[in-house]
Amino acid sequence: MVNTKVTLSGIPLDNPIIPASGTFGYGYEFAELYDINMLGSFSFKGTTREARFGNPTPRIAECTGGMINSVGLQNPGIEKVIREELPKMRKVFHKPVIANISGFSVEEYAFCSEKIDKEDQVGIIEVNVSCPNVHHGGMSFGTSPEAAAEVTRAVKAVTTKPVYIKLSPNVTDIAAIAKACEEAGADGISLINTLMGMRIDLKTGKPIIANKMGGFSGSAIFPVAVRMVYQVYEAVKIPIIGMGGVSSAEDVLEMMLAGATAVQIGAANLVEPFACKNIIESLPHVMKKYGITDLNDIIGGAHK
Amino acid sequence: MVNTKVTLSGIPLDNPIIPASGTFGYGYEFAELYDINMLGSFSFKGTTREARFGNPTPRIAECTGGMINSVGLQNPGIEKVIREELPKMRKVFHKPVIANISGFSVEEYAFCSEKIDKEDQVGIIEVNVSCPNVHHGGMSFGTSPEAAAEVTRAVKAVTTKPVYIKLSPNVTDIAAIAKACEEAGADGISLINTLMGMRIDLKTGKPIIANKMGGFSGSAIFPVAVRMVYQVYEAVKIPIIGMGGVSSAEDVLEMMLAGATAVQIGAANLVEPFACKNIIESLPHVMKKYGITDLNDIIGGAHK
Amino acid sequence: MKQSRFTILKNEPLTSTVYRMVLEGDTSAITKTGQFLNIKIDGLFLRRPISVCDYDDKTVTILYKVVGAGTEAMKLMAPPSQLDILTGLGNGYDTTKSGSCPLLIGGGVGVPPMYRLAKNLLAEGKTPIVILGFNTKDEAFYIEEFEHLGAKVLVATSDGSLGTKGFVTDIVSNLSDYTYFYACGPEPMLKALSDCTKTSGQLSFEERMGCGFGACMGCSCETKYGSKRICKDGPVLEKEEIIW
C-alpha cells in the first residue's frame, strides 16, 4: 500500500488532487459523473464582492496544448455564494473546500474573506491576486511584492482560516512575490495562475477573444509552472499548491518533486471531465512504478 | 501574384522568414538540405567576446509542444566568428545576415557589436539581453527597462548598423522594456526569447537539464509570443521581429497581424529541418486563402 | 452527459465541404435533437461541438462542415476508427410548445438538428414546414432526406440557384399559418428570424466552448432571465429571453 495522504496547513487531504478554481464550477457538473468526494479538496469558482457577468464572448480560444480563457470572474457574488452555493456544494462534497477569492481593491479582498471566514465548510481561503488593481492603473496585485503583501495582510487581519495566495506567473521575479506574501503572513502559496496569451483569427484578422488577451493554461504551460514552483520552494517555507498544465499522475509527481504539497488540475477537467478521477486512480500505480511509497517523501525532492 | 517582400530598417527581405539564433547554427547544416538563399535572412548563433563551451549536458528536455534548452551560448567567440565563420557563411548565404550578440556586461555587448559593425555581411545587429548581468546579481539585462536601455545605448554608440534588441519574455511588463529600448535608440525589437522552464526526471527525481532550468520554446509558447508582440506594437513605433513557436505560414500571418514586420523560426528548424523552406513555399498559398495580396498590408492588422 | 468511445460507421461527403458521419456507440445520454456532441480530436486541445442530426439506440448521425483543423481531421477519418465523445450535452428543442404546424428553419450547418426535430414532430402527428437556407445549390444538402420524412420542404438560396432567391426570412415573411418556430443557423439569420416571425419560437446558438458541459463559464450569454451557459442552459433559447 502506498500513502497518498498529504496535509495543507493542518488540513488532511486523502490525496493531493484538487480541481483548480474556474474549471470545476461548484462541482455539480462533475458530481453527476463521479463521486467527487474522492478528491483531496476542490477550489471553487473565483468569487468577488458583487455579482459579475464577466467578459464579453468569445471568451475561449484554442492553442497548441492548451487554451486561452477570458471568463472574467463570472460569479454570483460572495453573499449569494454563501447563501446558495455553499449549501448546495455541501450536498455533493463533504470535505472542506477551498474558497477562491478575487478583488479589484484591497478592501474587496478583505470583505470577501471576512464573509467566507465564517463558513466552516471552507478549509482554506485561496486569494487570487491576478486581478487588476482598479486603484493603481490596472496593474494586477500579483505583479508587485508590495501589492501582493498588502492584500495578504488585509486578508489575514480578518480571517482565522489558512490563507493561500495564488500568484500570477506573468512576473519577472516570482520568488520575490512569494517571499513578500510569506512575510506578510500567508499560510501557503498557490501557483501558477494563467499566462497571458493571445490568438488572432486569420479569417477576421482580429483577436479571437473579445477582450483581446486572456489566460493561457493547459499542458503547454507545465514547464513554466514546474520552474516557478521550484523557484518558490527555494524562497519560502510555507506549503505550495502547484498547478499549471497538470494532466496525469506523472505530472503530479513532477510538481511535487519541484516542491508542491498538493496539486491543482485546471484546464484538463474541461476537455477530459474524468481527469481528476483518472489521476487519483492511477496515482498509486504510477507511484509504485517509480518506487514511491509515501507522497510526502517526494515533496521538494528535486532540490536535494 | 502576392507580395512577400518586407523591409527591416531599410534592408529589403524577399520574405519575412528568418531562422532564429541558436537554431540554425551558421547555416551550414541547412545549406546541405536546401538553398538557404531563399530565406529572408538568418540570425546566427549568439556570439560573446570569449569562446564559450556553454553549459553542462543534458542541455535538452522535451515538453508538450516544445522543448527546453540550456545550451548556454556555446560559440567560438567574436574574433573567430568574424575570422572563420563569416567567410564560410558568405559561401552558403549571399544576403545580409543578422548578428546575434550576447554579453555578461555592458562592455561585452559594446565590444562585440563594435567588432561586428565592420563586417558588411552583417545587415542587422540583434542584441540578446536575456543574459545574466554578472555585475548585478545575475538578473538578466532584459528584466529591467534601465538595464536594457543601457545596453542599447552602449551598442548604438559603437555601431552604424541597425540595432534590434531581443527581449526576454520572463518579465512583468514587456512593453515598458521595449519602450525604454526605443527611447535609448534601438532601431527595432526582436521578441520573444525563450520562457524559463523546467522538467524533472521521474526516474532520478532531479531536473533533467544539468543546469536545472532552461529556455522553453516551440509551438507551446506561441500564444505568449503573439500577446507580447501585440503589446510591444502598441508601445513602440520601431519595427518588430516576432518569434516564439512559429511553425507554419498561418503562424507567420498571425505574428504579422499582431505587429511583426518579420518573423523568426526557432525550435521548428530542429525537429523539421525543412521548416523554413516549407513555410516560405506555402506562404503565397496561405496568403491567397485569406485574401492577402501584400504582407505589408497586414502588419499590425489586429490593432485596427 | 456521458463520455464514451464511438466507432465510425460512415464518413461521407454531402457537398464539397459538408460531411455526414454515422457513429456507433452508447447513445443513451442523448435525449433530444438540438443537443450536441463534444468530440475529442487527437492532437487538438479542445473538443469540437457538433449537433446531433439523428440518433437511435446505438447510432448517432452528425453533419459537419470542414472549416478548420478539427473538422479537417474529421474529414480524413475512416471506419472503423474510433472517437472519444461526450454525449447528451445541451438542452435541445422542446416539442411540446410547437402547436400543430411549426416552422423548422435551418441555415447552412444549422440544418442538421432540424432533421430529427422534423421526424419527432411528424411522429407526434404535427405538420412541420421545413425551411432550409443555403448560399447556393452546390452547397445544399439533406433536402431529399427531409422530403423522405414526409415534411413539406421550402428552400432558399442567396443566389437563387435553388428554390427561392434570397434568405429563409424571405420565405418566412410570406407565411402566416404557422403555430411556432424552431431555428438554427448563423446569428444574423437568427436575429432576422426573431424579428420577422409572428409566433414564439426556439433558436439555437453557437459559442466558442471550453468544456461544453457547464463547468467553465466560457460560453455565457446574457438573457432577459439572467446569464445562461450556451452549452448547458442552451444551446436552445426561447425567442422571448434573447437580448440581441
Place this chain on the structure above:
Amino acid sequence: MKQSRFTILKNEPLTSTVYRMVLEGDTSAITKTGQFLNIKIDGLFLRRPISVCDYDDKTVTILYKVVGAGTEAMKLMAPPSQLDILTGLGNGYDTTKSGSCPLLIGGGVGVPPMYRLAKNLLAEGKTPIVILGFNTKDEAFYIEEFEHLGAKVLVATSDGSLGTKGFVTDIVSNLSDYTYFYACGPEPMLKALSDCTKTSGQLSFEERMGCGFGACMGCSCETKYGSKRICKDGPVLEKEEIIW
C-alpha cells in the same frame, strides 16, 4: 542527411521490452553502422534517435527498448504505417582502424550497431569477437543473429543466467589477442572499457538531442581536441580523445 517517409514492414518483440522494427524507404543517406536515425513520433515534439542496426538499399533495421512515451508509441505501431525519419546522422564506426581481430562490445541497447559492424568486418575478411552484455538471460537478444553471421560471440549477464557472470569488462580483461575495439552501451560500461582495454578503440555515446544534425549545440561534449557535437561529430569518439 535525408528526410523521408519510411513504411514499417515489421515491428516485433525480441524480449519483453526490446523490439525490432524493419523499415522500408530511401536508405541512400545511410553510409555506416554506428550512424543513427532521428524518428518523428506523432504528438511528441522532439524526434527520437535510434541506431542503425542493419540496412540495405531499401530497408533499415532498428532495435529499440521501450523506456518512455516515444518508444511506447513505437511499440504500438503496425505495418504498413509510416514514419517521418531523418537518416544518415552521425559519423558511424570507422572499420579501417580495426586490425585483423577487433572486439565488438555492446551492452543492452548498445548491441544494435554492433550487428552491421560485425557483418562489415567479416566481409572485410577480419575475425571480430562480439561481446554482448545484458542484465539477465530474459533481456538478452540478437545472440543467434550474431552467431549466424559467423562471428565468435561471448555473452556476459550481471546475474550469470547466461554466459559469464558479470560485466563485459570481465570478459574483455581476460582477452589479449585483439587488435582494436568498438563499443556501445551505457556510459559506465564505456568508461570501464576505456580503462581495461589494451588497444585503441571507438566508443559510441548517447546524449539528449535537440536536432540530431548539428544545428543546436544541444549535445556538445568536451574532448581533448575541443568541443564536439555527439550528433554530428559523434556519436562515435576515439578512446584517446575522450575526457571522462
